[in-house]
Amino acid sequence: MGFYKFLLSRVLSFVLVVFIGITTVFFVPRFMPSDPVEAMIGKMTANQAFMEPEAIVTLRETLNESFGLEGSMWDQYWGFVKRVIITQDFGPSLASYPNPVNELIVKALPWTMGLLLISTIIAWLIGNVVGLLAGFLKDKSYSKAMEAISIMIYPIPYYILALILIMLLTYIYPIFPLSATFQGEGFSWEHIKSIVYNSILPALSMILVGTGWWVISMKTLSSGIAEEDYVHFARLKGLSERKIMTKYVLPNAALPQVTMLALQIGTIFNGALITEILFGYPGIGTLIYTGILQADYNLIMGTITLSIIAVAAATFIVDFLYPFIDPRVRYK
Template sequence: MGFYKFLLSRVVTFLLVVFIGITTVFFVPRFLPSDPVEAMIGQMTSKSAFMDPKAVATLRETLNQSFGLEGSAFEQYLGFFKRVVITHDFGPSLANYPAPVNELIGRALPWTMGLLLTSTLISWVIGNAIGLLAGFRKNKMYSKALEAISIALYPIPYYIFALVLIMLFAYVLPIFPLSANFQGHGFTWPHIKSLIINSTLPALSMILVGTGWWVISMKTLSAGIAEEDYVHFARLKGLKESKIMSKYVLPNAALPQVTMLALQIGTIFNGALVTEILFGYPGVGTLIYSGILQADYNLIMGTITISIIAVAGATFIVDLLYPFLDPRVRYK
């Protein structure tokens, strides 16, 4: 009975978060000063010597219908919510008309997931391994040095690292390309090689910063757990330090890190906005940037809605799995 009450509360929370998020995503772009339909009509009329006013009015009405901008804000909201929930359709992109937003997201999402998922997992593994060692042996010189390096790395924005890496390895030492240029298709060596070459710098910029955060957080957790009574008791029993670290400290320190990892995996659907722009990476971040610049309501709402659902879904899954990861937690 306790599990079903817990599940119901988490489902309600999940639905509420998604509802509030989608509602916010719908209304925020409408506070922008630009009107996408008027901008599109302006571009079309600028390329034509003359357009009849009636034809312009008809075009405006057609575009408003196509993009779901007809009627009051509340009517537009109901139509948008119905499309998203029932048909999962975000409509056509205003900036890339008549390409559907779903199609654009479908093309960009694998690039972002490949880049951010890989860099997030690498930084999580490396950062937690270093943080565990630094926290468990906190009085060692190398532990203090690792902590100092991590504290220095963590506050630096990842796009600053990206700019530094571009200057070093695209200008001073031109090892990597300045902008992404993928070659070939499928599982062919030219395509795989171009993926590795073009993804190294953007991934490295995020791994360095991400590793710093994981080292700091894991060191704090493991240093506190290393002082617990059951750890002292394990030493009195004569257990090896390596076994104490792996069997006593690691399982307890890793639990909050697993939660944070799940939340970060949810946020990768946002894309690394600045990094993707700097490196010309064809991911979701570049798509969001393009949508904001061109006041593409449908594209903005589509990309950010996917992110909201991903983060809420990741939190929901972690809540359900946490009792399996930590036997001290029970469904109540």
């Protein structure tokens, strides 16, 4: 009974978070001063010598219907909710008309997931290993040095560190390209090599910043656990320091880190915006930036809704699986 009650509460929380997020995403772009339909009509009339007033009126009505902008605000809202829930269709993109938003997201999603997911996991692994050594073997000189480096890197804003790497490795030492340029296509060796080559610099910037945070948090957790009574008892039993670190300290310190990793994976789209703009990467962040610049309601709603669902799903999965990870937690 406790499990079903717990599951029902988490499902309701998930639905509520997604519903509130989608509602916010719908209304916020509509408070922007620019009108996407009028902007598109302006571009189309600017490229033509003359358009009849009747043709402009017809065009405006057609675009409003295509983009779901007909009727009152509430009519547009319920039409949007029905499309998202029933057909998962965000309509055509204003910035890339007539391409559907769903198609643009499907093309951009693998780029963002590939770059940010791999970078996040690498930073998590490196940061936790270094943080464990820095917290458990805190008297060692190399542990102090690794902790000091992490403390110096972590406070640096991501965009500052990214710009430093760009200046250092694209201008002073031109090892990597300033903007991502991909060659070949499909699963050809040329295309794969091009993707890896263009991903190293943005991945490096994210790994450096992410590693600093994981080192500090893991160091704090492991140093506190190392002072627990059961750790002292393990030493009195004659267990080696290596076994104490891997069998006693690491499992307990890793539990909160696993939770934070799951939540960060859900929020990787937040980091996509700055990363992809700075390095010219064709992912979800670039789509969000394009949608905001061109007041593309459908594109903004599609990309942000995806981010909201990812965060809510990550939180739901962590809540559901945590009792399996930590035996001290039970469903209630």
